[in-house]
Each structure stands twice: as C-alpha cells, then as structure tokens.
Amino acid sequence: MDWKLKGSTQRTESPMLQGQEGGAEDTEADELSESFQLLQIDVACECQERETLPTGGTPWSSKNVQRKQRHWEKIIAARKSKRKQEKERKKANRAENPGVCTQHSKRFLKALTKEKLLEARHSGPRLCIDLSMTDHMSKKEMSRLAGQIRRLYGSNKRADRPFWICLTGFTAASPLYEECLRMNDGFSSYQLDITEEDCFSLFPLESLVYLTPDSEHALEDVDLNKVYVLGGLVDESIQKKVTFQKAQEHSVKTARLPIQEYMVRRPNGKNYHSEILAINQVFDILSTYFDTHNWPKALKKGVSPGKGYVLQSPDE
The missing domain is CATH 3.40.1280.30 (Alpha/beta knot)
Known part of the structure; x- marks a missing residue:
C-alpha cells in the first residue's frame, strides 16, 4: 500500500524520540529571568528621578524605587517557594503512584x-x-x-x-x-x-x-x-x-x-x-x-x- 508519490515531498525523517527536556530547572530560570527583567524595567523608569549626594557623589534611589524593589523581591521569593512545593508534591505523588505516567514536555x-x-x-x-x-x-x-x-x-x-x-x-x-x-x-x-x-x-x-x-x-x-x-x-x-x-x-x-x-x-x-x-x-x-x-x-x-x-x- 506504500505507493511512491511522484513529485511529492516528505517533510522530515522520523525523529528519535527524546526524553523529557526543558525540565523544571530551565522553567524556573526562565521565570526568574522574566521577573528580574520586569524589575529592571520598573527601576529604569525611576532612573531619571535619581539624585546625587553633594558630598561623595554616590547615586541614591528614591523611596518609590526601593519600595518596588522590596515588592518584587517578595514576589520572586513567593514564586520560588511555590515551585519548590509543587516539585515536592509531584515527587510524593510519583512515589505513591509509580504506575502513573508522568507529564511529558x-x-x-x-x-x-x-x-x-x-x-x-x-x-x-x-x-x-x-x-x-x-x-x-x-x-x-x-x-x-x-x-x-x-x-x-x-x-x-x-x-x-x-x-x-x-x-x-x-x-x-x-x-x-x-x-x-x-x-x-x-x-x-x-x-x-x-x-x-x-x-x-x-x-x-x-x-x-x-x-x-x-x-x-x-x-x-x-x-x-x-x-x-x-x-x-x-x-x-x-x-x-x-x-x-x-x-x-x-x-x-x-x-x-x-x-x-x-x-x-x-x-x-x-x-x-x-x-x-x-x-x-x-x-x-x-x-x-x-x-x-x-x-x-x-x-x-x-x-x-x-x-x-x-x-x-x-x-x-
């Protein structure tokens, strides 16, 4: 039944199925990077409002920038804790149900x-x-x-x-x-x-x-x-x-x-x-x-x- 298709194009050869890739570590790194990028955007918006101390010339951040930094640090810490809890939950679930197939990437x-x-x-x-x-x-x-x-x-x-x-x-x-x-x-x-x-x-x-x-x-x-x-x-x-x-x-x-x-x-x-x-x-x-x-x-x-x-x- 395998007719030869004249002029037809088979797109790609059959791939070797790989194991699960792009694990939780990569996902965590991507999310942290995204969060820090958002933080940098917010901080950048405040850069124009920064002043310089008259004595040492050291730049300082406004209270608004400091408040946003603390806010994002709390968000990042909460996300990291949530991911850790989710990994532990999945690990415990796999231990209790060894026959259940894990989620694929x-x-x-x-x-x-x-x-x-x-x-x-x-x-x-x-x-x-x-x-x-x-x-x-x-x-x-x-x-x-x-x-x-x-x-x-x-x-x-x-x-x-x-x-x-x-x-x-x-x-x-x-x-x-x-x-x-x-x-x-x-x-x-x-x-x-x-x-x-x-x-x-x-x-x-x-x-x-x-x-x-x-x-x-x-x-x-x-x-x-x-x-x-x-x-x-x-x-x-x-x-x-x-x-x-x-x-x-x-x-x-x-x-x-x-x-x-x-x-x-x-x-x-x-x-x-x-x-x-x-x-x-x-x-x-x-x-x-x-x-x-x-x-x-x-x-x-x-x-x-x-x-x-x-x-x-x-x-x-």
Whole structure:
C-alpha cells in the first residue's frame, strides 16, 4: 500500500524520540529571568528621578524605587517557594503512584505526534485533497479553504489513528498556497505530501474513491487499500456534480457519506437540508468512523445542526 508519490515531498525523517527536556530547572530560570527583567524595567523608569549626594557623589534611589524593589523581591521569593512545593508534591505523588505516567514536555509530545503522523504514511489510511479546481475561486473562498485545511490537519494531529494526507494539484506559486502560508502558522512544515500532480496520475485509478454527495453509493467502510479523495471546494463556489463528473471522466469509483442511511431531515423554517460539507467536516466523520467503526457517532460529530439533519431515533 506504500505507493511512491511522484513529485511529492516528505517533510522530515522520523525523529528519535527524546526524553523529557526543558525540565523544571530551565522553567524556573526562565521565570526568574522574566521577573528580574520586569524589575529592571520598573527601576529604569525611576532612573531619571535619581539624585546625587553633594558630598561623595554616590547615586541614591528614591523611596518609590526601593519600595518596588522590596515588592518584587517578595514576589520572586513567593514564586520560588511555590515551585519548590509543587516539585515536592509531584515527587510524593510519583512515589505513591509509580504506575502513573508522568507529564511529558511539549517537545516530547511534539516529537511523538510527528512520529505518529510519519508512521501513517506507511500504514495509515490515505486522504487526498484535490486542489485542481481553485482557479476560479475568489480570495474569500481561498481563505475559507485555507482555514478548512488548517482545521483538517489539526484534527489529524489529535487523532489516535491519523490519516496520511496528500494535497494534489497544488502549486507553490498559486494564490491558495500563499493564503495557506499567510493563515496557517507552520504550514511549510506540515507533515503531509504536496504535489502539483493530480490525484488521477499520482495513484492507481482502481485505488481511488472520490467522495461526493452526488454519488449513488453510500460509503460502508474505510479501506486501508483505498485512497479517499475530497474536492477542494467551498460553499460559495460549489457547482452541482463537479466532483462527480470529474470522477466519471477518469472512471473512478465514487461514494457519499451515509447521511441518508443514518439521519433524517429535521423540519426548519427555511426548509433547508444539505449534504454538502466542508472538507474538515468530512474528515472528522471519516476519522471518527475509522477509530470507532460507528457511523451514527461519526456523523453526529461532522454534520452540524445547520445542515438540517439529525440522527434517526431507535424506533425509526
């Protein structure tokens, strides 16, 4: 299942997970340094008010500066005492509960997430975002799409069993790429593949399943041997059956989310019901189902009440 992605870029090699770094001593030093910096700022504000003794010429501090110095010294001492008590409490807690995992540093958790995402490249399900239809999108639409990509990637990072994500038909010189860089912090270091090739030339056609609400076939399961494709479109630019027709042109299988099978239309004043979801909403459904194998639970997470659908009652 480990297809070779032509023109794609794997961001980094798998890191060796390091132990906990940036311990309490570093944190304590940083906080003390910050506190002294604040003290220096306050003292500096009083420097202009300092006077010189007429006899020895020795500078002296005003009572206001001395008062602030004593105030900050008390704050620093209190913080140091609090940190010492917290360290002793954690040490006692570890002694009483030796089997409980200690809290990891942010650097360790970041490395663990990166390792998990890179592992998905070889053993996880695959999701392809088809971005070859963005030529006629407005800047507002591109901003919304960039935001959806950010939320999708964030959900994947938090997943226990992440997907490997590939952005196809995506050129570095495109307005959408610039918008992703502008809106998404760290976008250039996302753990995913980016390629200018389209999904139909990148993967075997028989492995592709294009997810579109216009398909007649409901998705039954998430298959590790398939590559699921989402069209990179937003509500303002949606044209009926664009993704469905594109899949048919390349003789690719299509499927829709089983909304009709597990949900019913809810009456509302606008009589509005839509099965068209943002790409991050579709991903939340796929990810939840892959983790739980429960379509009602997955659909409840991804289909917002504003779409006009609710889960069927047990009687129905």
